[in-house]
């Protein structure tokens with residue numbers, strides 16, 4: 233019998249668009265002893281987590297709870313609970329994750345229409361509203377921040393139009409919640425899904441979501457049929473039945489309510505982590521948290537530009553939690569990434585599809601989004617690029633980033649002196 237070597241996890245600085253570094257307090261929370269899923273100590277934690285989620289998702293919706301699984305589990309739960317065979321669904325795609333939404337909606341049996349825009353751009357709200365007028369879908373599903381292109385789609389106008397025209401708006405806000413402002417209620421979003429491993433800074437494995445009573449109404453209509461409330465089985469409309477058991481929101485919401493339906497075995501350790509991650513966000517304060525993300529992004533961008541590198545995409549709609557950098561022609565992007573990992577233990581990302589090999593993506597998300605990580609990443613990138621023979625402005629990046637931090641400190645202390 234061979235003896236396995238003990239687990240060894242190398243130290244890393246993770247600067248990708250997820251998974252990101254996790255606050256030690258979250259890791260500690262996850263190491264607590266297991267509770268039974270109906271233990272009052274645990275159900276109390278469930279209720280508190282729902283409350284924290286409402287705060288972080290900026291919503292008054294009653295339903296705000298996590299689905300077990302990665303972010304796409306939340307997307308599947310939302311879409312398969314909402315979409316009936318041949319329902320019309322519009323999906324505007326401005327990057328890779330739009331196509332994921334399309335694939336999931338199609339698998340749910342939807343009649344999907346897509347519109348596309350060039351990668352690196354977002355849609356004019358008018359373009360989307362014209363399409364909505366033409367297609368008259370039951371719902372529109374959209375990504376808020378697409379990490380593949382580093383762009384963020386403004387949603388409020390679209391949301392307002394949908395609300396006035398009885399169309400449901402479902403949003404994938406996996407890459408934005410906890411890092412930049414996402415106003416579920418003010419933007420008229422009916423259903424919203426996020427993930428744990430990005431700006432919430434919790435390990436991957438849960439997909440918090442929220443939905444309002446417009447969505448709940450549909451789910452409940454499908455539930456009465458599912459649960460055999462019609463006495464004549466020939467009247468059971470199979471078309472209406474939610475196709476998944478695991479992702480059936482009508483059953484999941486009964487687990488997250490005092491009914492405590494015994495639907496699945498909750499991932500208790502994950503919930504400890506999610507609770508602590510959300511608590512830390514509320515403790516930091518949403519505004520402070522967004523400011524921290526902005527400041528570190530600004531320092532990173534200043535450093536990248538000072539080196540002489542250029543950014544990819546329309547700057548007006550830049551996603552504050554992801555920075556896309558054009559890879560200089562004379563260098564192999566993957567070679568630079570593996571050098572960063574080998575020499576410095578820093579991980580940055582490449583991209584997908586048409587952008588594969590063309591851009592690097594640096595995430596500034598959650599616990600990874602700190603001054604020392606930014607300075608470390610800039611210095612390491614500069615060193616590797618010099619070694620690879622790329623002509624850059626030497627010694628400028630850190631000075632540019634440091635001066636961003638210095639200016640911020642000065643303006644903060646000025647504010648303190650005034651008040």
Ligand SMILES: *Cc1c(COP(=O)(O)O)cnc(C)c1O
Nearest residue numbers: 302303304329377379406407427
């Ligand atoms: C990262 C990301 C996802 C990822 O889903 P997982 O199932 O957690 O891997 C989905 N949507 C967007 C916009 C993302 O950035």
